[in-house]
Amino acid sequence: MPHIVYVAVQTPAHSAVGDLLSYVSDAWLEPGTLARVPLGKRELLGVVWDTPAAPEAIPDGVELRSIAGLLQGIEPLDQAWRRLVAFAAHYYQRSLGEIAVTALPPQLRDMSPEQLARRLAPPKAAKKPAGKRKKAQAPAAEAAQASTETMAHTPDASSATPWVALSAEQSSVFEQIEQHPGPFLLYGSTGSGKTEVYLRAVQAVLDANPEAQALVMVPEINLTPQLEERFVARFVPQYGKDAVVSMHSGMTNPQRLKSWLAAHTGRARIVLGTRMAIFASVPQLALIVVDEEHDASYKQQEGARYSARDLAIWRGRDAGAKVILGSATPSLESWHASEAEVGRYLRLHMPSRIGAAGSGAASLPRVRMVDMGQQPKRAVFSPALIEAITERVERGEQSLILLNRRGFAPVLFCADCNWKSDCPHCSAHQVFHKGDRTLRCHHCGFTQRVPFACPSCGNPDILPLGKGTEQLQEELERLLRNVQRPDGNPARVARIDADTTKAKGSLEEQLAQVHAGDVDVLVGTQMVAKGHDFRRITLVAAVQPDSALYSSDYRAPERLFCLLMQAAGRAGRDAQYVKAQGSHPEMWIQSHDPQNAVYTALRKHDYPAFARQQLKERLDAGMPPYAFQAIVRADARTQEAAQAFLNAATQVAKEARLPYLDEVFIYPPIPMAVQRVANVERAQMLLEAGNRGALLRFLNAWQQYLHWLRTLPEHRPLVRWLVDVDPLSI
Secondary structure (H helix, E strand, O other), rough: EHHHHHHHEOOOOOOOOOOEEEEEEEEOOOOOOOOEEEEEEEEEEEEEEEEEOOOOOOOOOOOOOOOOOEEOOOOOOOHOOOOOHHHHHHHOOOOHHHHHHHHHHHHHHHOOHHHHHEEEEEEEOOOOOOOOOOOOOHHHHHHHHHHHHHHHHOOOOOOOOOOOOOOOOHHHHHHHHHHHOOOOEEEOOOOOOOOHEEEEEEEEHHOOOOEEEEEEEEEOOHHHHHHHHHHHHHHHHOOOOEEEEEOOOOOHHHHHHHHHHHHHHOOOOOEEEHHHHOOOOOEEEEEEEEOOOOOOEEEOOOOOOOOOOHHHHHHHHHHEEEEEEEEEEOHHHHHOOOEEEEEEEEEEEEEOOOOOOOOOOOOOEEEEEHHHHOOOOOOOOOOHHHHHHHHHHHHHOOOEOOOOOOOOOOOEEEEEEOEEOOOOOOOOOOOEOOOOOEEEEOOOOOOOEOOOOOOOOOOOOOOOOOOOHHHHHHHHHHOOOEOOOOOOEEEEEEEOOOOOOOOOOHHHHHHHHOOOOOOHHHHHHHOOOOOOOOEEEEEEEEOOHHHHHOOOOOOOHHHHHHHOOOOOOOEEEEEHHHHHHHOOEEEEEOOOOOOOOHHHHHOOOOOHHHHHHHHHHHHHHOOOOOEEEEEEEEEEOHHHHHHHHHOOOOOOOOOOOOHHHHEEEEEEEEEEEEEEEEOEEEEEEEEEEHHHHHHHHHHHHHHHHHHHHHHHHHHHOEEEEEEEEEEOOO
16 A cells, blocks of 8 residues: 655745645655655655655545655755754744755755766766876885875864964853853954854864764855854864865855755764755754854845744754854844843853953954034045045055945936936836946846936936945045055055955955955945954944934844944954054044934943843834734735735734734734835735734734635735745834
8 A cells, every 4th residue: 555645845935735745655755855746747856744654545536646756865854854944934934845945955956866866976986098007106105195195084183273272251151151051142242252162162062972063154155265264274184074064055056965965964063154054954963153143144035034043043942952142243132032031041241352451452443433514515535534544554554444335326316307317117226336337226136328318308417326335445546546555555445345246256356355465445335344354454434324323124223233333343353463553443433423322332332231222212112022023015016906915914814803813913004115126016014912922823823814815806916925024124
């Protein structure tokens, strides 16, 4: 009798097909087995989720299709991994198959059993041409070669990067990590040596168990290379060349598959990655590190909107693994969870920079506020800031100029008729990029050439409004054109943003130039403001940070404070260099509101005071972390259709008397801030509750009604709908 097999398959989003599909198999299949299954006219990868131990009779009138094939050679995914996927699907309101299959390497999803068998087969030795034989080697040469090959593949602790002595603060923190189960919130100032603590924690779990594995996550791809370099130098000589692997979307599909297999089989002892790595199959997981845990990049913004940081906490608790969340500016949710009266996390503190003791050379940068209302009209840089940058260049030091807006200007404008360079497909402006003379929409990607005159009235004098990183680079090159480095060469200004790092390897190349001292002034967006260990930068300047102060998003002040605090942390990281230069690191902020509370706390590097003030405001307003939120979003061809679906969803929830409706407040639907993208109108509806469980149970009960509404004729203009639990932006 055939076995009925229940398989998780990626079905179209919100198709209401169901979490598990039934197939038949001639043999019992172990849960977690990867299989190819038919779905309609296609054949897809699925994960066997459940197989009853005894064969079951197929009900009369039911016809089940057979498993098409098994991906043999890969051990079944373990129960802990399946529990993680099931929790994520339930919590973030997505289908089980969507989470399970998208968590697997893309190349694996498209492989047939035969292709996988060829991929896993050991490479065949190349045949030598007939008549040619390997030249005999002297015994000494053979021994040398054998020794070299052995060193390349055999762990050798003696060749590992030597351990550095821990500071008193690092030692205290490491001892607490060893003694307590966690989770831990490691609150350490920029440059306090958090990475060294991570390395020690990883070493401790690997030493304690010869099969143990560790997962270390960073928020962005550009932070992976420098972290990988440190982990490889420290652990590969000891544990072998496969001990450390990376996982992120910037890798090729074959690279991702190779890393995934190494982690899944246990060959890789340490997995480094971005948010996607939280779903890696790591069977012997003993430690999870989430560096820069406050970063919004840990929240997925497409498809399943999961938080890798929050899943790390859940996965660690489920697997019995320790979890370390690290940041110089923790998220307010994590800070609140580590308060003594809450006690969910154990807070560990490292307030001092490495090398700061005694000499004070590595002390945190002095924050200098510049009131732009007192500066020359239309000045991009205040004269005092240019003077400070000039002094740095002449001493051979580096400066970092931060503006979180790429392009030359956010918009082109005609003063005669008020025409603006609006995107024809979005409710947003097209950004002026002077380098290639194009207007680009940063939402839908629509690009066109800059017009020679105003398209509306013909005025040839169309002007750029606002500033982007391109304009800052051009202005600095003009202002510093006569400034010389100590070697007599002119000052060099470089720019790092999404536009200059499109080509593969370009980011690494540009960062290498900065580290080598080939750049005097670096202009960049937030991608260079956090996590990087620049040793020669002694001045950081934020040019136009005020816009975040007036945002309607209640999280905007938190994001601004974190960004500026992280940016300030790039200055003066090398105590010996700063001392030798006789310099003092500085953070300059040009603002029209220099007395704002955000800047007041920043001047004192007082994150606890900022957190207290923000948490009090949120408590008074009933905002997270004192409340729990979800957003239901609808995309349609018209704004009316999008809001009609959301209004109908509210009405059906009330008519059906859904459980916990009384504990959930549903706000009226409104257009999103950018309400039209790629000719699709977008609306959203906020849900709020004082209890997380009540909100989730309500959403789970609501799902079937949302699916049903989607099928009604009056909602055919709807393109898609989605639920975002714990949204980071509203």
